[in-house]
Amino acid sequence: MNSVNDRSRDIGPFVPGPDDDMLICRCEEITKGEIRKAVHDGMWTLTEIRRYLRTGMGLCQGQTCSRLVKGIVAKELGISPSELEPAASRVPMRPIEMEVFANEAPDEKEGE
Amino acid sequence: MKRYDLVIVGAGPSGLSAAIEAAKKGMKVVVFDENEKPGGQLFKQIHKFFGSKEHRAKIRGFVIGQQLLEEAGEAGVEVVLNATVIGLYQDKEVVVRKGDRVEHYKGNAVIIATGAAENMVTFPGWTLPGVIGAGAAQTMMNIHGVLPGKRVLMLGSGNVGLVVSFQLEQCGCEVAAIVDAAPRVGGYGVHAAKVARTGVPFYLSHTVVEAEGEDHVTGVTIAEIDSNFQFIPGTEKHFDVDTICVAVGLSPMSQLLKMAGCKMEDDPKRGGQVPICDPYGRTSLPGVFAAGDVAGIEEASSAMIEGRMAGIVAAEYLGYIDEEELKSELASLDEALNGLRQGMFAPQNRGKAIEKTEEGIDISESLLKNGYVADDEIEKYPGVTHKTGIHPVIECTQNIPCNPCQDACKKGCISIGSKITSLPIVVDDSECINCGMCVASCSGQAIFLVDESCQDGTATVTLPYEFLPLPEAGTKGKGLGRDGKVVCDAEVVSVKSMKAFDKTNLLTIRVPREYAMKARFFKVV
Amino acid sequence: MSERIKEHPILGVQEKGKSVKFTFDGKELEGYEGEPIAAALKANGVMVHRYTRKEHKPRGIFCAIGRCTDCVMVVNGVPNVRTCITPLVEGMEVCTQYGVSAKPFEEQ
Numbered sequence: 001m002n003s004v005n006d007r008s009r010d011i012g013p014f015v016p017g018p019d020d021d022m023l024i025c026r027c028e029e030i031t032k033g034e035i036r037k038a039v040h041d042g043m044w045t046l047t048e049i050r051r052y053l054r055t056g057m058g059l060c061q062g063q064t065c066s067r068l069v070k071g072i073v074a075k076e077l078g079i080s081p082s083e084l085e086p087a088a089s090r091v092p093m094r095p096i097e098m099e100v101f102a103n104e105a106p107d108e109k110e111g112e
Numbered sequence: 113m114k115r116y117d118l119v120i121v122g123a124g125p126s127g128l129s130a131a132i133e134a135a136k137k138g139m140k141v142v143v144f145d146e147n148e149k150p151g152g153q154l155f156k157q158i159h160k161f162f163g164s165k166e167h168r169a170k171i172r173g174f175v176i177g178q179q180l181l182e183e184a185g186e187a188g189v190e191v192v193l194n195a196t197v198i199g200l201y202q203d204k205e206v207v208v209r210k211g212d213r214v215e216h217y218k219g220n221a222v223i224i225a226t227g228a229a230e231n232m233v234t235f236p237g238w239t240l241p242g243v244i245g246a247g248a249a250q251t252m253m254n255i256h257g258v259l260p261g262k263r264v265l266m267l268g269s270g271n272v273g274l275v276v277s278f279q280l281e282q283c284g285c286e287v288a289a290i291v292d293a294a295p296r297v298g299g300y301g302v303h304a305a306k307v308a309r310t311g312v313p314f315y316l317s318h319t320v321v322e323a324e325g326e327d328h329v330t331g332v333t334i335a336e337i338d339s340n341f342q343f344i345p346g347t348e349k350h351f352d353v354d355t356i357c358v359a360v361g362l363s364p365m366s367q368l369l370k371m372a373g374c375k376m377e378d379d380p381k382r383g384g385q386v387p388i389c390d391p392y393g394r395t396s397l398p399g400v401f402a403a404g405d406v407a408g409i410e411e412a413s414s415a416m417i418e419g420r421m422a423g424i425v426a427a428e429y430l431g432y433i434d435e436e437e438l439k440s441e442l443a444s445l446d447e448a449l450n451g452l453r454q455g456m457f458a459p460q461n462r463g464k465a466i467e468k469t470e471e472g473i474d475i476s477e478s479l480l481k482n483g484y485v486a487d488d489e490i491e492k493y494p495g496v497t498h499k500t501g502i503h504p505v506i507e508c509t510q511n512i513p514c515n516p517c518q519d520a521c522k523k524g525c526i527s528i529g530s531k532i533t534s535l536p537i538v539v540d541d542s543e544c545i546n547c548g549m550c551v552a553s554c555s556g557q558a559i560f561l562v563d564e565s566c567q568d569g570t571a572t573v574t575l576p577y578e579f580l581p582l583p584e585a586g587t588k589g590k591g592l593g594r595d596g597k598v599v600c601d602a603e604v605v606s607v608k609s610m611k612a613f614d615k616t617n618l619l620t621i622r623v624p625r626e627y628a629m630k631a632r633f634f635k636v637v
Numbered sequence: 638m639s640e641r642i643k644e645h646p647i648l649g650v651q652e653k654g655k656s657v658k659f660t661f662d663g664k665e666l667e668g669y670e671g672e673p674i675a676a677a678l679k680a681n682g683v684m685v686h687r688y689t690r691k692e693h694k695p696r697g698i699f700c701a702i703g704r705c706t707d708c709v710m711v712v713n714g715v716p717n718v719r720t721c722i723t724p725l726v727e728g729m730e731v732c733t734q735y736g737v738s739a740k741p742f743e744e745q
Contacts, residue, residue, distance in 0.1 A: 019236075022234050022235075022236065023234070023238075023239055023692075023694075026239055026696075026699075026705070026707060027706060029689055029690070029691040029692055029694075032234075058706070059709065059717065060704060060705050060706045060707075063229055063700075063704045063705060064229075064232055064699075064700075064704075064705050065232075067232075067363055067384065068232065068234060081378070082378035082379075082380065086370065086376075086385050089368070089370040089371035090199075090371055091198055091199035091207060091371070092198035092199065092207075092209070093196075093197065093198045093199060093367055093368060093371070094146065094196050094198055094209070095706065095717075096196075096198060096209055096214075099212075100209060100212050100213060100214065101209075101214060103212060103213040103214060104213070104214055104215075104216075105210075105214065105215040105216070107113060107216075146703070147702070147703075147722075148722065148724070158647045158648060172647065174648075229704060230700065239694060239696060239707075240695065240697075241684040241685050241686070241695055241696060241697025241698070242684060242697065243699070244698055244700075244701070245699060245700050245701070245705075247700065247701065247702060248698055248699060248700050248701035248702070248721075249701075251701040251702055251721075252676065252679065252698070252701055253642060254645075254648065256672055256676035257641060257642045257645070257648075257651040257653070257676075258640055258641060258642065258676045258679045258680050259640045259641070259642060259679075260679075282645065282646050282647065283642045283645055284642065327684065327685050327695045328685065328695065328697065578647060579646055580644060580645070580646045582646075615646065615647045
């Protein structure tokens with residue numbers, strides 16, 4: 001089993017760090033401390049972190065912070081960042097207004 | 113739903129190259145790009161590229177961009193701009209946002225050439241206005257003609273950090289320092305040297321402690337770090353700057369491939385999450401291909417070849433060419449790509465500390481630590497020789513895949529040989545006619561023409577000069593050493609600007625004879 | 638407009654569109670038609686584009702290519718407009734964005 005999925009593993013208690021107030025997710029204004037605490041709250045995957053804290057769910061959709069969040073979570077879990085599966089990629093890849101997202105162009109005949 | 117033979121996402125160097133190849137094979141191709149203008153990052157690259165002729169070496173990036181656009185137009189490629197691909201599904205359905213609506217396209221084949229995004233590092237104050245990505249600086253100065261700042265600190269000594277530092281100086285900004293947490297300069301030595309000689313100090317094993325300022329950056333403190341990346345107390349240095357530029361690497365923007373269901377892997381050597389694909393960009397999904405930085409961070413030159421490969425492979429996938437044609441076309445591209453993937457900075461050598469050149473000469477420690485080759489090291493390299501009269505001095509000290517200097521000299525003074533990464537040598541008994549073509553054609557600005565034996569006890573040094581204002585003959589100033597420090601008085605003897613030099617002006621300065629091998633830049637003081 | 642590059646050693650004199658007037662927080666400024674709003678603001682020395690929703694911290698240009706969304710402002714009454722990729726048009730009303738509003742926090 002991948003160590004990230006072994007939830008019985010003891011990662012120790014949350015120990016406050018000097019740079020816990022460092023902002024990581026610029027859009028949603030989530031700090032390093034919040035991310036580290038979330039890991040100790042049981043959020044061990046990037047998808048969970050995302051849903052729990054909204055990191056990478058702001059306007060930029062994780063363009064800037066994904067890699068940083070990954071590094072922080074991995075360090076907290078004592079694993080290599082490459083062991084962490086990136087959060088799911090899904091539509092829309094870029095910020096888009098709902099009215100545009102819902103405005104489907106009329107279907108044209110194939111080959112046109 | 114509109115159907116195309118080939119849908120390409122991204123109109124950068126690889127996407128356009130792929131489109132050109134595919135269209136030439138008769139395919140109906142569309143390229144979507146979210147930007148207002150095509151070319152990806154090519155139009156921000158104003159330096160001359162490395163490589164050999166087939167890699168478009170010694171041509172400036174933005175000119176290559178123009179060439180690609182012309183070729184794409186001639187080949188009948190449809191490039192749709194302001195078109196953001198927001199989704200890619202397994203059955204090669206592409207969802208595109210255009211203006212205020214969403215359109216669906218189907219590609220019989222799809223090439224993803226979305227490139228890369230800049231990495232970031234955090235430090236207190238990193239969200240302040242004035243802390244910008246290196247790409248942002250390039251965009252502002254080279255596309256929009258606006259100064260990114262007046263005094264800039266560059267964080268990152270990879271090629272991007274070095275090239276952007278030079279570009280900042282070219283548009284009139286002052287670069288206060290180049291800082292890198294790594295103990296060695298990450299980019300090409302020649303890129304470092306051309307910045308260092310203008311007087312920019314390098315701080316390796318240093319990083320930013322804090323960006324200062326209330327509403328925007330007004331200063332920055334850096335400090336040395338130990339091998340555990342901990343600050344060493346007492347090593348703090350402060351700079352009054354209005355801008356901090358961050359150039360700490362790139363990550364592939366591979367989300368579309370992941371979404372479509374391509375098998376992915378985390379490969380630090382390729383820059384992060386990348387699709388698992390064969391050397392030609394075939395992913396785990398039949399008919400879905402990846403090209404350029406999205407499949408692994410490299411140079412624009414290799415991205416163009418990868419793009420062409422993907423275009424050809426896609427053509428074969430859809431039956432536009434047969435296997436035989438595929439094989440022969442790929443063979444020549446393989447060779448071109450292998451040419452670029454050689455030398456100290458090749459992908460396979462990433463992260464390795466290389467101590468000696470292929471010729472067995474020690475790599476300059478000073479170059480890796482300070483950004484310039486020390487005076488007592490320079491004579492070790494084969495391009496640095498002495499003779500009576502004018503002759504080229506080639507301060508090329510690392511094995512990189514580049515050879516325009518060899519072709520530039522019509523008199524055969526410079527030789528690299530068949531191995532493109534070899535250090536150039538000055539050929540014995542060759543006659544330099546002072547044409548300056550080698551100086552102008554060296555993408556690394558590492559060639560000087562030196563006459564150590566002028567009759568009046570002086571020497572002349574001809575150096576590449578890409579700054580404004582251009583000094584005139586007779587201008588008195590100072591000669592700067594490789595380290596950017598004033599070494600002697602200097603007077604401009606002549607300034608040559610020719611079309612063939614492609615904006616690299618040749619400045620000839622007169623210096624006392626003992627500085628012939630030391631003075632490498634000119635400044636009006 | 639001292640922050641404009643007048644002549645570049647490689648790119649020469651860059652072609653600009655026509656000069657247009659726009660407002661920044663009600664103050665009239667000049668820029669070139671079609672250039673990104675952010676470029677026009679930068680050329681006028683404007684650094685702060687917005688203050689964040691939670692912490693009320695200043696933000697400005699960061700990526701300059703429409704990815705990071707840090708440079709968003711209220712443009713013609715519409716919030717969250719990426720100024721680094723939105724072309725400037727004559728008469729545009731550009732306002733500092735506080736959270737997602739053009740009104741300073743104390744007035745919200």
